[in-house]
Amino acid sequence: MHLDPSPSHGGPAAVSADVRRPDGGRRALRIGLGGPVGSGKTATVAALCRALRDEVSLAVVTNDIYTREDAEFLLREAVLPPERITAVETGACPHTAIRDDISANLEAVEDLEDEAGPLDLILVESGGDNLTATFSRGLVDAQIFVIDVAGGDDIPRKGGPGVTTADLLVVNKTDLAPYVGSDLARMAADARAQRARLPVVFQSLRGEDGARDVADWVRERLAAWVA
Amino acid sequence: MSRAALLVLADGRFPAGGHAHSGGAEAAVGAGRVTGAASLEDFCRGRLHTTGLVAAAVAAAAALGVDPVELDAAADARTPSPALRTAARKLGRQLLRAARVAWPSGELDALAGTFPKGAHQPVVLGVTALAAGLGPADAAYCAAYESVSGPASATVRLLGLDPFDATGVLARLAPEVDEVVTRAVGTAREAVGAGVDALPAASAPLLEVFAQAHAGWAVRLFAT
Numbered sequence: 200m201h202l203d204p205s206p207s208h209g210g211p212a213a214v215s216a217d218v219r220r221p222d223g224g225r226r227a228l229r230i231g232l233g234g235p236v237g238s239g240k241t242a243t244v245a246a247l248c249r250a251l252r253d254e255v256s257l258a259v260v261t262n263d264i265y266t267r268e269d270a271e272f273l274l275r276e277a278v279l280p281p282e283r284i285t286a287v288e289t290g291a292c293p294h295t296a297i298r299d300d301i302s303a304n305l306e307a308v309e310d311l312e313d314e315a316g317p318l319d320l321i322l323v324e325s326g327g328d329n330l331t332a333t334f335s336r337g338l339v340d341a342q343i344f345v346i347d348v349a350g351g352d353d354i355p356r357k358g359g360p361g362v363t364t365a366d367l368l369v370v371n372k373t374d375l376a377p378y379v380g381s382d383l384a385r386m387a388a389d390a391r392a393q394r395a396r397l398p399v400v401f402q403s404l405r406g407e408d409g410a411r412d413v414a415d416w417v418r419e420r421l422a423a424w425v426a
Numbered sequence: 427m428s429r430a431a432l433l434v435l436a437d438g439r440f441p442a443g444g445h446a447h448s449g450g451a452e453a454a455v456g457a458g459r460v461t462g463a464a465s466l467e468d469f470c471r472g473r474l475h476t477t478g479l480v481a482a483a484v485a486a487a488a489a490l491g492v493d494p495v496e497l498d499a500a501a502d503a504r505t506p507s508p509a510l511r512t513a514a515r516k517l518g519r520q521l522l523r524a525a526r527v528a529w530p531s532g533e534l535d536a537l538a539g540t541f542p543k544g545a546h547q548p549v550v551l552g553v554t555a556l557a558a559g560l561g562p563a564d565a566a567y568c569a570a571y572e573s574v575s576g577p578a579s580a581t582v583r584l585l586g587l588d589p590f591d592a593t594g595v596l597a598r599l600a601p602e603v604d605e606v607v608t609r610a611v612g613t614a615r616e617a618v619g620a621g622v623d624a625l626p627a628a629s630a631p632l633l634e635v636f637a638q639a640h641a642g643w644a645v646r647l648f649a650t
Contacts, residue, residue: 291648300442302523303443
């Protein structure tokens with residue numbers, strides 16, 4: 200896990216990456232999901248909620264750019280009760296809210312733990328952004344970068360911080376590959392070259408249990424978190 | 427006193443949540459009241475001399491050691507819009523988080539204990555200034571400048587306004603920021619002996635009304 204030792208001066212906890220909550224309990228594991236607009240972040244979050252909600256206590260923070268659309272999608276799909284979904288407003292800069300100034304997101308995760316807790320897992324979904332948008336390690340413990348085959352099969356080759364450094368790269372909508380002329384083998388080879396030993400998952404959420412691999416990866420992170 | 431500490435606190439990149447707020451500019455743009463650099467300047471001037479002055483005075487008073495609980499209540503009384511009260515406390519909580527890491531101090535810890543969900547942002551700003559070794563005028567400068575810099579940078583995003591023009595607006599308002607700070611610090615010093623009623627209560631009714639309406643917009647870029 201990526202935790203900085205927190206400076207402490209004897210007062211109530213203030214530092215974002217503290218593993219312990221002020222009451223001494225372990226805080227929830229926080230996993231960020233970022234990636235370009237329309238790549239399937241919200242659909243992946245919804246699928247993860249369905250896969251994991253019976254095993255762990257979880258909640259979601261969405262970062263919509265100009266609406267509450269993503270939060271409302273999750274509510275409409277009823278993947279979680281409403282009190283477990285919070286929307287953060289990002290002032291036209293989704294990457295600022297997950298990287299440069301994480302205060303509103305930290306407030307959201309802490310409020311969820313206070314009001315809907317105890318929680319094991321919080322998924323923090325970024326607003327759709329560009330290939331350079333990554334999460335601060337002060338906000339999340341691990342991050343998933345979601346791209347899709349229809350966005351161009353050259354994205355893994357182009358790289359960028361999301362593709363190269365995310366703890367998990369998800370290539371979504373593989374069912375569309377034949378229709379948009381994307382070469383999945385080439386995408387896989389490019390991703391391997393960019394990411395050394397970091398994992399890549401190819402998925403289609405159209406089929407049954409489409410988010411199985413990502414859910415398994417999250418389960419591994421959870422097991423390591425509570426170990 | 428460290429000049430550089432003031433630069434750290436006043437930096438627009440100080441991670442305290444301000445980037446998600448337009449200071450009423452989004453509502454004013456939506457109403458067709460801010461359409462370019464000239465109307466932005468009018469908007470900012472109005473905000474500076476009303477809510478900007480009040481925020482500066484509250485921040486200065488907090489930096490002079492006036493009781494934060496009384497100041498928070500005074501700020502509430504000067505903020506009719508519930509949406510703006512909520513936003514001011516959220517911003518206060520966010521500033522407090524950043525401030526406690528930047529300038530760890532007993533005063534900031536005590537403030538967090540008294541207001542776990544946040545005090546009005548100018549109250550936190552004043553206590554932060556204290557913790558950073560700054561004075562009441564510094565706190566007032568941060569509050570007064572923020573009251574105009576927030577709408578200016580938001581308008582660049584909302585209207586595609588030329589960023590040089592937006593910065594020109596701020597530069598032209600600088601002498602008035604000086605005046606507002608002088609007035610704010612004067613009333614804050616009075617409040618030390620006479621209580622928080624000595625603080626100014628200038629308000630901008632349209633800002634409050636628009637903020638309340640803006641909070642109900644289904645599609646918006648900024649939180650306020």
